[in-house]
Amino acid sequence: MTSSAHGVTLREAVRVWAYVGLNSFGGPAGQIAVMHRELVERRRWLSERRFLHALNYCMILPGPEAQQLATYVGWLMHGRIGAVVAGGLFVVPGFIAMLALSVAFVLFGDIVWVDGLLFGLQAAVVALVVDAVIRIGRRTLRTRALQILALTSFVAVSLLRLPFPVVIAAAALSGWLIGRRQPRWVSAAEHRPADPDQQPALLPDDESIPPAAARAALRAAAWCAVLWLLPVAALIVALGVDHVLAQEAILFSKSAVLTFGGAYAVLGYIAAEAVNRYGWISPQDMVTGLGLAETTPGPLIMVVQFVGFLAAYNSPGSLSPLLAGTLGAVVAVWVTFVPCFLFIFLGAPYVERLRHNQSLSHALTAVGAAVAGVVLNLAVWFSLHTLFSAVDEIQVGPVTLQVPEPASLQLPALAIAVLAAILLLRYRMATLKVLALSAFMGALLAVAIR
Numbered sequence: 001m002t003s004s005a006h007g008v009t010l011r012e013a014v015r016v017w018a019y020v021g022l023n024s025f026g027g028p029a030g031q032i033a034v035m036h037r038e039l040v041e042r043r044r045w046l047s048e049r050r051f052l053h054a055l056n057y058c059m060i061l062p063g064p065e066a067q068q069l070a071t072y073v074g075w076l077m078h079g080r081i082g083a084v085v086a087g088g089l090f091v092v093p094g095f096i097a098m099l100a101l102s103v104a105f106v107l108f109g110d111i112v113w114v115d116g117l118l119f120g121l122q123a124a125v126v127a128l129v130v131d132a133v134i135r136i137g138r139r140t141l142r143t144r145a146l147q148i149l150a151l152t153s154f155v156a157v158s159l160l161r162l163p164f165p166v167v168i169a170a171a172a173l174s175g176w177l178i179g180r181r182q183p184r185w186v187s188a189a190e191h192r193p194a195d196p197d198q199q200p201a202l203l204p205d206d207e208s209i210p211p212a213a214a215r216a217a218l219r220a221a222a223w224c225a226v227l228w229l230l231p232v233a234a235l236i237v238a239l240g241v242d243h244v245l246a247q248e249a250i251l252f253s254k255s256a257v258l259t260f261g262g263a264y265a266v267l268g269y270i271a272a273e274a275v276n277r278y279g280w281i282s283p284q285d286m287v288t289g290l291g292l293a294e295t296t297p298g299p300l301i302m303v304v305q306f307v308g309f310l311a312a313y314n315s316p317g318s319l320s321p322l323l324a325g326t327l328g329a330v331v332a333v334w335v336t337f338v339p340c341f342l343f344i345f346l347g348a349p350y351v352e353r354l355r356h357n358q359s360l361s362h363a364l365t366a367v368g369a370a371v372a373g374v375v376l377n378l379a380v381w382f383s384l385h386t387l388f389s390a391v392d393e394i395q396v397g398p399v400t401l402q403v404p405e406p407a408s409l410q411l412p413a414l415a416i417a418v419l420a421a422i423l424l425l426r427y428r429m430a431t432l433k434v435l436a437l438s439a440f441m442g443a444l445l446a447v448a449i450r
Contacts, residue, residue: 006202008045010078010085016043017089020070023431024090024297028375031066031090031299033135034431039073040201046073047201050355052140056364057351059371060168062257063340064299067091071344076203076352079213080220083344091337094298095305099329101292102309103322113443120442121295122386123413124435127420129379134425136372145178145185146369153373158381159399164374168367175366176359186362214349221345228253228338235331244315244324245331247278248308252332255304256339270307280311294382295435301336308332387413412445 020038024031032055039045054076058068067090074086108114141147149171156162156170175186232249239246251273258269274280281289289306296302312328313321354360381402384391388404395401416438423429423437 005207006045006077008077008202010082013074013078013082014085014089017070017074017086021089021091021093022297024066024094024299028064028066028300031132032069033132035066035069035073036135036139044201045077046203047205048139050076050201050203050205052368053351053355053361053364054348056368056371057347058344059367060172060364061340061343061347063336063343064301065371067299067337068340068344071341072348075217075344075348080216080345083220083341087337087341087344091298091302091333094293094296094302095329095333097296097298098292098302098305099309099326101296102306102325102329105288105292105306106310106313106321106325112446116443116446117439118291118295118442119413119446120416120438120440121435122291123416123442124420124438125294126383126386126413126417127424127434128431129382130421131424133372133376133379136375140365140368140372143185143187145182146365149174149366149369150373150376153370154376155373157374158377159401161400167370167374171366171370172363175363175369178366179359179362183358183362186365209349209352214353217345217349221342224338224342224345228335228342231331232335243317244280244312245327248311248328248331249335251278252304252308253335253339256336270304274307274311278311280314281307285310302333304332304336305329383417386410387417412442416441 016038020031020034023034036051040048040051051073054072055065055069058065058072061068067087070090071083071087075083078085104114137150141150153167153171156167157164179186232246232253235243235246235249241247241250251270255269271283271286275283275286286307289303289310290300292306293300293303306329308328308331309325310328312331313325316324319327384402384404387410388408389410390405390408392403392405393400394403419441420434420438423434424431
């Protein structure tokens with residue numbers, strides 16, 4: 001394990017990416033905040049401008065933007081092996097945790113204290129997401145124009161229910177047009193640390209990507225395409241297109257390339273297919289899967305692992321249910337995340353080459369502002385559905401309002417969420433400690449109420 005010009009060895013990078021993967025709670029907002037704190041503020045691997053440039057590119061890709069951002073930065077630091085390490089360690093802890101929770105769900109799902117643990121964790125995640133939204137807003141919404149773009153995207157997604165790709169495309173076009181007339185309104189300001197003695201970024205902003213590195217990335221993209229599509233074809237040929245594992249490979253491959261906007265955008269598509277078309281799981285199982293994904297490290301899109309596990313568990317064929325479920329989880333995760341590496345290897349060299357193109361920078365900065373509004377919408381949605389047991393939708397012309405029923409307010413969830421918010425925002429307690437305390441409180445309340 002050798003170091004490059006920036007002085008960070010791959011061995012050190014492995015430790016950092018493992019830490020990030022184990023602490024990536026709270027969905028994409030919280031995960032991006034963790035990476036920003038570790039990579040930009042604390043370790044100064046790269047500058048604020050370069051971090052945001054990579055983030056804005058990942059925002060326009062299908063799939064989990066936080067995992068793709070980790071892969072992008074890993075590639076910048078240590079090439080192809082760095083990308084695999086960063087992206088892989090971002091997924092592995094969540095995969096292990098979700099597999100364990102999936103097994104526990106099918107074996108012990110009716111145990112009261114287990115339900116209490118999940119209840120407490122879900123309430124704590126509300127505070128985590130709010131904390132992350134505040135961090136992202138402070139980082140990206142530096143000008144009035146960017147704040148207006150974020151508010152507009154929030155209204156477009158939350159109230160008008162416009163598709164995420166349409167919102168992103170409109171934001172990019174707006175940033176390009178605004179940048180031509182008032183570039184300062186959509187300029188990505190350079191990070192200025194509070195400490196004047198802090199060292200500059202280890203990865204200089206003016207460093208270019210060597211042509212050999214770009215060609216190596218393209219070769220890696222070709223290998224990713226093979227590693228993604230070959231197992232899908234093998235499952236179809238060996239088991240037949242009607243086998244549950246082959247159906248999972250096809251469904252989750254389509255969701256990996258056709259759905260934008262992260263896990264919540266995927267959720268509607270997966271629910272329609274897994275519940276209504278294939279009948280693999282119930283609507284209640286889908287909600288449970290989302291709750292489990294919210295409370296484990298890693299991307300929220302790991303909800304597909306839970307769906308894949310239950311689908312194969314419920315249709316094991318000649319295999320034992322647990323073995324079939326494990327294979328289903330592996331298939332779902334493999335065809336979901338291998339395309340993510342493909343997108344980074346395929347596009348990152350060109351995005352880096354255009355890093356100093358002002359028109360592209362303005363467009364991507366506007367995209368980042370729009371995504372801040374989308375993340376705010378996700379925070380509102382999750383808070384409503386966690387703190388209230390009944391949320392109605394009211395249609396007023398083109399506007400859709402989500403209105404919670406006041407009588408359905410879950411006071412225990414509100415109490416845990418408020419306590420978690422105080423510990424996070426006021427006392428800056430570590431995330432894992434807040435989650436552990438919240439889960440313990442949820443279990444106590446569940447046992448006491450029963």
